[in-house]
Amino acid sequence: MKITITGSLGHIGKPLTKKLIDQGHEVTVVSSNPSRGASIQKMGAVPSIGNLEDSSFLTDSFMGADAIFTMVPPNNYFDQGLDLIAYYAGLGKNYAIAISKANIKRVVNLSTIGGHLEKGNGILKGAYYVEQTLNTLPTEVAITHIRPTSFYYNLFGYMETIKSEGKIFANHGSKPIPWVSPLDIAQSVAEELTHINADTRVRYVVSEELTGAETAQILGQALGIPDLSWQIVSDDMVSDHLKSIGMNPNIAEGLTEMYAALQTGLLTEHYQKNKPEPGKVKLTDFAQEFVQVYRNNH
Template sequence: MKIVVTGSLGNISKPLAEELIAKGHSVTVISSNPEKQKDIEKLGAKAAIGAMEDVDFLTESFTGADAVYCMIPPGDYFDPDFNQIEFYKQVGNNYAEAILKSNVKKVIHLSSIGGNMNKDNGQLITHTNVENIFKSLPEEVKITTLRPTSFYYNLFGFIPAIKSQGIIASNYGEDDKCPWVSPSDIAEVVAEELEGSFSERKVRYIVSEELTCNEIAKTLGEAIGKPDLKWILISDEDMLSGALSIGFNPKIAEGLIEMHKSIHNGKLLEDYYSSKPKFGKVKLKEFAKEFAKAYNQ
């Protein structure tokens, strides 16, 4: 198959490209960074260098492909001028237009848990908007919507607080149970779906392990030599104040606080639990080794 992979050589797209190439597929990797071209070609893929904001570039890159994998990077959470919601809409519309113009009929869309919700999902409304854009495509375009859960590597964001305060603190925590996922498990599912039948549109959740926040703190704490590490539940107001104090874009900070609140009250996870997805291979204990390396740098 001829497959186009967006996301450059990111945490998901690189292992995905490697797996697809190993299985004999012809892979084109889209990147906005010209410096990535040599690394992409070393993998055995074709490099398409251009911007997601450029519909003509996307159309040219998609033309002739049997399937495309579409994802949108989150952007810079610390840029005060970055409008993440409008950025996602723009790129989502560009993808949809390029899919139509290139006549691609098989699409994998990397969305997120919470992509089914029109409210109470905070910053994840960006994914809801793109899901709705893709739903507007003609029915002959078969779309598999993938909704991964919280990424393990998001936990790296807690390292400064652990070092300065000796705790993890958020407006969800303690006994709140959360599903987490490894990028490599996501890549495996994307590859599996790309080789699937595409007989109908469908949604699939992706998860590696479910753990309480206390269990996460214990595992990470043991890995970094702090076995008594705790994940403390704090108020929405304190969480927002902390995010703003370290320079978060105010709109993104508000969205993240609402998202975390929805984890704490369970609304964000309702549809996920109704689907009962199978677990992936990578467990937190394995990720904790990476976490410890980053913590000790």
């Protein structure tokens, strides 16, 4: 198959590209970073370098593909002028235009848990708009929205307080948190990309469910900090902290709302009714990577 993936060689894109190439597929990797071209070629894929906000570039990148993987790349949460929701919505429209013009019939889109919600999900509202836009494509376009849960690597955001106070502060965590590894996401995406006749649907991806206390215990054991604890604090404390370190205020409030919705269960209501089999990568596996990054940064 000829498969085009967006997202460059990131946490999901790199293992996904390797998996698809190992399976014998012809893979084109879309990236906005010219310096990634050589790395993409080294993996055996074809680089397509350009601006995702250029729908003509996307159309050219998608042309001739049997299936495509769409995702909205991360942006800078500390950019004070960034309208994150508009950024998502804009790329969603560009993807829809390019899919139509390139006559693509199979799309696997990276969404998120909470992607079914129009409100109350904070920054995840952007993913909702992308889903809704892609769902307006003709019915002959088979779309699967991949909805991963909370990424393990979000835990990197707590490194400073782990070091300074031996604590993780969050406004959620008394209920099980559904964690996920990018490796398990890549596996699910690869499976969906190669199922051309799949109906439009949603697929959740999760690796392991753990409470905040259980999460802290596993990380603490790996780090050699046996007393590492997960402390649940107020929404205001989380929001104020994010703003104090320079995060865009709207994004800080959106992140806080997102995590609050995880605590109340709003974010996970649809996931709970459509829960998948857990993936293979557990927090004990990710903890080894966390330890390496923690030691390199401290």
